[in-house]
Amino acid sequence: xxGSIAVAExxxxxRPQVISAYPITPQTHIVExxxxxxxxxxxxxxxxxxxxxxSALSAxxxxxxxxxxxxxxxxxxxxxxxxEVVFNSAGMRLPIVMGIANRAISAPLSIWNDQQDSIMMRxxxxxxxxxxxxxxxxxxHILAYKICEDHNILxxxxxxxxxxxLSHVYEPVDIPEQDAVDAFLGPFxxxxxxxxxxxxxxxxxxxxxxxxxxxxxxxxAVKRAAEAFRKYxxxxxxxxxxxxxxxxxxxxxxxxxxxxxxxxxxxxxxKDAIDEMxxxxxxxxxxxxxxxxxxxxEDLRALxxxxxxxxxxxxxxxxxxxxxxxxxxxxxxxxxDLPIYDYILGLGGRDVRKSDIKNIVAxxxxxxGDMFYGLREEVL
Amino acid sequence: xxxxIGCTARPGxxxxxxTGSWRVYYPVLDTEKCTKCGTCQLICPEGCITQNxxxxxxxxxxxxxxCGMCAEECPDKAKAISMHLEEK
Numbered sequence: 001x002x003g004s005i006a007v008a009e010x011x012x013x014x015r016p017q018v019i020s021a022y023p024i025t026p027q028t029h030i031v032e033x034x035x036x037x038x039x040x041x042x043x044x045x046x047x048x049x050x051x052x053x054x055s056a057l058s059a060x061x062x063x064x065x066x067x068x069x070x071x072x073x074x075x076x077x078x079x080x081x082x083x084e085v086v087f088n089s090a091g092m093r094l095p096i097v098m099g100i101a102n103r104a105i106s107a108p109l110s111i112w113n114d115q116q117d118s119i120m121m122r123x124x125x126x127x128x129x130x131x132x133x134x135x136x137x138x139x140x141h142i143l144a145y146k147i148c149e150d151h152n153i154l155x156x157x158x159x160x161x162x163x164x165x166l167s168h169v170y171e172p173v174d175i176p177e178q179d180a181v182d183a184f185l186g187p188f189x190x191x192x193x194x195x196x197x198x199x200x201x202x203x204x205x206x207x208x209x210x211x212x213x214x215x216x217x218x219x220x221a222v223k224r225a226a227e228a229f230r231k232y233x234x235x236x237x238x239x240x241x242x243x244x245x246x247x248x249x250x251x252x253x254x255x256x257x258x259x260x261x262x263x264x265x266x267x268x269x270x271k272d273a274i275d276e277m278x279x280x281x282x283x284x285x286x287x288x289x290x291x292x293x294x295x296x297x298e299d300l301r302a303l304x305x306x307x308x309x310x311x312x313x314x315x316x317x318x319x320x321x322x323x324x325x326x327x328x329x330x331x332x333x334x335x336x337d338l339p340i341y342d343y344i345l346g347l348g349g350r351d352v353r354k355s356d357i358k359n360i361v362a363x364x365x366x367x368x369g370d371m372f373y374g375l376r377e378e379v380l
Numbered sequence: 381x382x383x384x385i386g387c388t389a390r391p392g393x394x395x396x397x398x399t400g401s402w403r404v405y406y407p408v409l410d411t412e413k414c415t416k417c418g419t420c421q422l423i424c425p426e427g428c429i430t431q432n433x434x435x436x437x438x439x440x441x442x443x444x445x446x447c448g449m450c451a452e453e454c455p456d457k458a459k460a461i462s463m464h465l466e467e468k
Contacts, residue, residue: 091386091387092386092387092388093385093386094386154385154386191385192384192385192386192388199390199391200388200389200390201388201389201391202386202387202388203386203387203388204384204387204388204389204393205387205397206387207397210383213383214383214387217383217385
């Protein structure tokens with residue numbers, strides 16, 4: 001099954017009552033799939049056609065505030081156009097789930113994959129989950145609704161999966177049964193909602209006497225989501241047989257001297273490269289960031305205790321600084337006697353192969369890093 | 381007032397937000413000079429000037445932001461409103 005269709009079918013199982021999205025490559029098949037599902041009567045939902053991504057998420061805000069479970073999906077420029085609404089929906093603490101088929105940001109125009117788009121919204125107060133494969137993209141959608149709608153959390157979430165690399169790839173995916181998803185999620189139970197008979201306004205004005213406290217409460221809620229992820233991830237594992245109780249996935253890290261940290265589909269390639277390096281006697285492991293917001297700083301600190309060096313692979317760059325993941329890892333490990341090197345790679349759809357992973361491990365062992373990896377010197 | 385999750389509020393909450401605290405200059409209306417023309421009430425962007433039953437005007441200092449438009453627009457023959465620096 002194609003990744004996008006697997007996601008669309010899973011969203012159907014979550015029974016959103018309102019879907020509003022604007023098509024954009026490589027997210028198109030998700031919303032196309034959902035539009036068909038609604039048109040065919042396989043999901044009882046309002047599918048609101050809009051003229052832009054700004055309107056799509058605005059419609060989601062209204063629908064969510066009115067007490068509906070809602071879904072949207074976008075990528076790249078679409079997410080950029082949504083920016084104001086992204087921050088508003090988070091501040092209004094609406095549990096919206098949105099799929100992000102990760103894509104590079106213009107200019108130069110690129111429809112291909114990297115993770116700059118969702119990273120751009122790093123500070124928006126949305127939760128951010130990253131899928132390694134299509135099964136995780138499916139599972140994280142269900143889990144996201146469970147976490148977001150918890151009355152102790154009440155936040156929106158991105159479920160990020162790499163554009164084309166996952167969204168357009170065909171691979172076996174276990175789509176859960178409707179009964180099981182219903183039992184896990186239950187019907188949407190809004191904490192508060194728009195009601196003509198009991199009026200309320202969302203996202204009101206805050207004077208300087210209140211704004212700081214609102215931001216603090218928001219930050220606390222994002223941080224609490226780590227525990228909710230573990231709790232519901234464990235529950236998900238018990239119900240569906242695939243465990244999500246950890247914010248960070250581990251692969252052969254126990255005795256690893258060099259640990260790679262990465263996010264998204266690249267983790268699959270890294271695991272294959274690690275298998276080959278292990279056969280050659282190299283002690284290499286992988287920590288995959290499954291939950292980027294909240295950032296699992298304490299988890300990483302504990303998991304990197306025995307490592308000798310760390311290579312962080314970033315499919316994004318905070319221009320003028322470093323990759324967003326590396327910045328977080330360096331912050332998490334501050335004070336530890338541990339060299340951490342950043343490698344910016346795979347931007348705008350550049351392939352990352354097993355040989356690249358091996359080259360990076362070699363560079364890391366030589367103490368070379370904090371660089372763009374794989375630059376074509378001849379065009380510079 | 382306690383924070384509402386999502387910055388929510390019930391109707392009428394703006395009355396609790398005394399925007400008069402932003403003021404630098406406050407207006408004083410001299411009822412002796414006032415001709416009761418009503419220009420100040422029309423011009424006030426905050427709607428905080430009201431007419432009393434005896435046709436005199438009153439300025440609600442809880443919400444007056446001190447813009448001074450009432451003093452500026454009060455007709456020349458009256459000049460019944462003057463602005464004064466808030467002593468805080």
